[in-house]
Amino acid sequence: MTVRDSRTPCFIAEVSSNHHRDLQRCLDFIDIAAASGSDAVKFQLFKIDELFAPEILAVSEAHRLRRQWELPVEFIPALKHRCRERGIQFSCTPFYLGAVDELAPYVDFFKIASYELLWGELLQACARTGLPIVLSTGMATPDEIDQAVASLREAGASEITLLHCVSAYPTPIDECNLAVLETYRQRYGVRAGWSDHTVSPAVINRAVHRWEADVIEFHLDLDKQGPEYAAGHCWLPEQIAPVIASCRHGSLIDGSPEKTFVSAESDDRDWRADPSDGLRPLKAKRINFENSESE
Numbered sequence: 001m002t003v004r005d006s007r008t009p010c011f012i013a014e015v016s017s018n019h020h021r022d023l024q025r026c027l028d029f030i031d032i033a034a035a036s037g038s039d040a041v042k043f044q045l046f047k048i049d050e051l052f053a054p055e056i057l058a059v060s061e062a063h064r065l066r067r068q069w070e071l072p073v074e075f076i077p078a079l080k081h082r083c084r085e086r087g088i089q090f091s092c093t094p095f096y097l098g099a100v101d102e103l104a105p106y107v108d109f110f111k112i113a114s115y116e117l118l119w120g121e122l123l124q125a126c127a128r129t130g131l132p133i134v135l136s137t138g139m140a141t142p143d144e145i146d147q148a149v150a151s152l153r154e155a156g157a158s159e160i161t162l163l164h165c166v167s168a169y170p171t172p173i174d175e176c177n178l179a180v181l182e183t184y185r186q187r188y189g190v191r192a193g194w195s196d197h198t199v200s201p202a203v204i205n206r207a208v209h210r211w212e213a214d215v216i217e218f219h220l221d222l223d224k225q226g227p228e229y230a231a232g233h234c235w236l237p238e239q240i241a242p243v244i245a246s247c248r249h250g251s252l253i254d255g256s257p258e259k260t261f262v263s264a265e266s267d268d269r270d271w272r273a274d275p276s277d278g279l280r281p282l283k284a285k286r287i288n289f290e291n292s293e294s295e
Contacts (some may be wrong), residue, residue: 001040001089001109001132001161001215008251009193009208011244012091012111012134012217013038017069018226018234025222026075027082032222032237034086037244041088042111042217043071043079045103046095069227073102080106091134100125107131109159111217114138114167114195120151127155134215135160136195138167142187149188161215162188165195170232173200181211191215197233201243208247216247 001010013033019026026043033041048057048067057064076092083090089108094100095116103110109132116122117140126133133152137145145162152160164180176198184192193215194207207213221234228234261269270285281289 001134001159008247009213009216010039010089011037011247012040012042012215013220013240014042014195014217016044016219016226016228016234017066018219018221018228019043019071020226021068021070021072023072023075023078026071026079028222029220030079030082030086030088033220034088036220036237036241037248039088040091040108041083042091042093044093044095044113045071045073045076045099046093050096073099076103076106094122094126097122097125100129104129104131109134112136114140114165117144117148120147123148123151124155127152127157130156132159133157133161134163134193134217136163136165136217138165138195145188149190160188161191161193163193163195163215163217166197169197169228170199171197173198173203176203178203178207178211181207181213193217196235199233199235199239201239201246204243205246209250 013029013036015026015029019029030041047070048064052063080090091107091109091111092099092103093111093113094103095113100110100122110126110129111134112123112126114136117135117137123133123135135148135152137148140148149160149162162184164178164184166175166177168175178194181192181194184190191214193213194204194211195217196204196207197219204216204218207216218240219228219234220240221229221236224236226234271281273280274282276283
């Protein structure tokens with residue numbers, strides 16, 4: 001996964017199931033994600049019959065209706081092409097084993113969802129492609145994460161990012177536990193990030209500026225019409241764009257650790273108190289002072 005600036009995170013716009021199975025809407029997501037400052041956009045590739053057990057589908061119409069949320073696999077090449085045109089990375093979450101091979105020629109990295117963290121066979125299939133892996137860890141215990149990371153590494157994964165995630169939609173801000181990011185770095189020696197379900201600028205800014213998140217993933221909707229928007233965990237473009245911009249500004253604000261005066265201060269330097277008498281400006285400035293000048 002390419003990071004634009006080591007001091008600011010990679011922002012991943014998660015489309016999830018808000019695309020309406022409409023190719024033009026998918027392309028609009030990519031365009032708007034790029035315009036909002038995102039570094040990557042992510043879709044999901046699942047088939048309901050390979051996502052839920054038949055016992056659930058037999059009795060739950062709500063789960064059967066999620067077939068309307070499936071992303072057509074034939075869209076994948078066009079999505080990749082549009083991402084390349086817009087200069088952002090393309091990713092997609094595989095939810096069945098065959099999806100790994102279908103996606104591998106196109107994605108810049110694999111994202112594995114929290115709900116699939118226990119499925120070692122899927123983790124290893126992704127790892128064997130040699131592509132970077134981003135793994136969400138919602139609901140998981142340390143032992144479960146240990147096993148997942150071990151599975152990825154056994155299968156050859158060399159670039160792993162763990163996303164701290166709370167699988168509640170939306171997530172209460174007092175349950176974010178962002179300090180886990182540092183735990184992941186120390187325990188696993190990996191990059192660590194935050195998968196957001198809060199729609200809170202304060203949470204994202206805290207993850208970036210206090211816990212130095214390497215990656216921020218957020219759910220995006222275009223117009224409040226996506227099927228997941230009503231749940232309350234999706235950002236709109238006009239909400240997320242200023243948050244991303246403020247995080248980018250953070251690296252500019254930090255600047256260099258070397259203390260020196262900057263160009264914006266140059267005109268004022270001569271107006272400091274002269275050490276000989278404590279009066280402003282410096283004596284050299286007094287000699288050359290013209291009445292037209294002002295302090």
